[in-house]
Amino acid sequence: MLFKPQKNTAEPQAAPTPLTVAPPSAQRESLTDIVAESEGMQHDLVLNDTYIALKVLLHQKLLENINFSAIDKLEPSELKLQIGEMVHELLAEEQVPLNMKERNQLVSDIIDETLGLGPIEPLIKDPTVSDILINTDSQVYVERKGVLELTPVRFKDEKHLIRIIEKIVSTVGRRIDESSPMVDARLKDGSRVNAIIPPLAVDGPLVSIRKFGTMRPTMENLISANSLTKEIADLLRAVVSSRLNVLISGGTGSGKTTMLNAMSCYISESERVVTIEDAAELQLQQPHVVRLETRPPNIEGRGEVTQRELVKNSLRMRPDRSIVGEVRGSEAFDMLQAMNTGHDGSMTTVHANSCRDAVTRIEQMVAMAGFDIPITSIRAQIASAVDVVLQLERSADGARRMVSLHEITGMEGDVVSMQEVFVFRRLSTDSEGKISGEFRCTGIRPKFAREFESRGIKVDEEMFAPDRLLE
Numbered sequence: 001m002l003f004k005p006q007k008n009t010a011e012p013q014a015a016p017t018p019l020t021v022a023p024p025s026a027q028r029e030s031l032t033d034i035v036a037e038s039e040g041m042q043h044d045l046v047l048n049d050t051y052i053a054l055k056v057l058l059h060q061k062l063l064e065n066i067n068f069s070a071i072d073k074l075e076p077s078e079l080k081l082q083i084g085e086m087v088h089e090l091l092a093e094e095q096v097p098l099n100m101k102e103r104n105q106l107v108s109d110i111i112d113e114t115l116g117l118g119p120i121e122p123l124i125k126d127p128t129v130s131d132i133l134i135n136t137d138s139q140v141y142v143e144r145k146g147v148l149e150l151t152p153v154r155f156k157d158e159k160h161l162i163r164i165i166e167k168i169v170s171t172v173g174r175r176i177d178e179s180s181p182m183v184d185a186r187l188k189d190g191s192r193v194n195a196i197i198p199p200l201a202v203d204g205p206l207v208s209i210r211k212f213g214t215m216r217p218t219m220e221n222l223i224s225a226n227s228l229t230k231e232i233a234d235l236l237r238a239v240v241s242s243r244l245n246v247l248i249s250g251g252t253g254s255g256k257t258t259m260l261n262a263m264s265c266y267i268s269e270s271e272r273v274v275t276i277e278d279a280a281e282l283q284l285q286q287p288h289v290v291r292l293e294t295r296p297p298n299i300e301g302r303g304e305v306t307q308r309e310l311v312k313n314s315l316r317m318r319p320d321r322s323i324v325g326e327v328r329g330s331e332a333f334d335m336l337q338a339m340n341t342g343h344d345g346s347m348t349t350v351h352a353n354s355c356r357d358a359v360t361r362i363e364q365m366v367a368m369a370g371f372d373i374p375i376t377s378i379r380a381q382i383a384s385a386v387d388v389v390l391q392l393e394r395s396a397d398g399a400r401r402m403v404s405l406h407e408i409t410g411m412e413g414d415v416v417s418m419q420e421v422f423v424f425r426r427l428s429t430d431s432e433g434k435i436s437g438e439f440r441c442t443g444i445r446p447k448f449a450r451e452f453e454s455r456g457i458k459v460d461e462e463m464f465a466p467d468r469l470l471e
Contacts, residue, residue: 165183272290273288277291326348331365404422
């Protein structure tokens with residue numbers, strides 16, 4: 001039984017007090033006016049003070065009567081039906097005049113409050129939304145096709161937003177409070193969540209959600225989105241099959257994890273892959289994948305497990321390949337050790353503005369490990385470990401694409417030697433800000449082409465012709 005039985009009392013009950021935030025006629029008009037169709041949403045977004053007050057009141061009454069132990073035993077359709085019936089009964093008690101469309105909207109929103117993430121649940125379900133940015137309880141932005149836009153979504157107050165944040169982080173065993181006001185977490189679908197609350201967030205709680213699509217990204221998706229060309233995709237297939245070590249570089253939101261997921265499609269199903277991440281979001285489909293995730297310290301400041309510890313431990317797990325979601329610190333040292341000690345074909349990502357900057361950042365991260373290693377030795381380690389560096393970019397028009405592919409060829413004196421194989425050249429920008437360009441070969445035949453030949457992987461030599469347009 002989903003709802004607790006109501007207690008019978010001998011005393012006559014007073015007539016229910018209507019929720020009169022506004023006169024009934026005005027309230028009905030207000031609720032009707034704010035139920036507007038929202039393209040791409042699972043259902044309408046109703047956002048007005050009267051409506052929010054009504055929703056909160058009904059939600060509180062629902063929680064008082066719901067039997068949470070029965071929720072897991074019911075099918076979603078039956079659960080929604082029973083909650084809907086209860087909401088209709090509560091509406092009748094409150095004597096609020098609503099038409100059928102408004103009632104269905106309210107039922108859907110209260111189900112989201114009870115079982116989902118409240119006002120942002122429609123945005124979570126919307127496949128066109130890639131990022132959700134909550135700037136306090138009164139302002140929510142989303143990103144669609146790389147462009148930010150303001151939504152009418154808002155929360156009742158700061159406490160309402162904090163309750164939703166706590167609901168998110170508790171599912172992955174993490175916490176957020178004044179003593180620990182920042183947290184990284186993830187949703188059930190793998191979407192990455194970052195939240196920060198006062199006193200660090202001056203104006204109120206802030207939440208950033210990087211959504212993860214239900215469909216696994218593939219190279220075909222990237223080709224159709226003009227992120228790269230088929231010829232470059234064929235070369236990347238050869239790079240992965242040849243077990244070259246790859247570093248994927250780019251800024252925030254440039255598509256590094258998407259590229260890493262797409263390239264992982266080319267890993268053989270016969271290999272054992274170990275992934276190490278701060279927040280698990282990789283979607284590898286190979287049958288033999290072992291996933292590791294970091295753990296923050298507990299309330300006593302103990303129990304933290306860092307990426308570096310996981311990388312070191314992964315080397316004892318007999319991996320054929322190690323994939324680090326993103327290197328941010330001293331784990332870069334252990335990642336290089338893995339690449340240099342038989343774990344060929346490893347891949348990782350890093351935040352950087354160019355392929356050269358990516359190498360410099362790895363240098364700095366290795367120095368963070370605390371070892372007294374000469375900079376020349378660090379660079380030699382990088383030159384020996386990393387074979388290919390990809391640079392990704394999110395343009396002003398929202399498009400994400402690979403803009404450069406570099407090969408690391410060794411050392412020249414004290415400098416890591418690199419050569420550019422492919423480049424994206426920007427040609428024009430139209431009146432709407434959309435960028436047009438083309439992928440060109442620089443004319444350099446990479447040294448790793450010899451590795452392709454030794455492994456029997458065929459690549460068209462004409463691909464590397466000078467200034468050749470790649471298709």
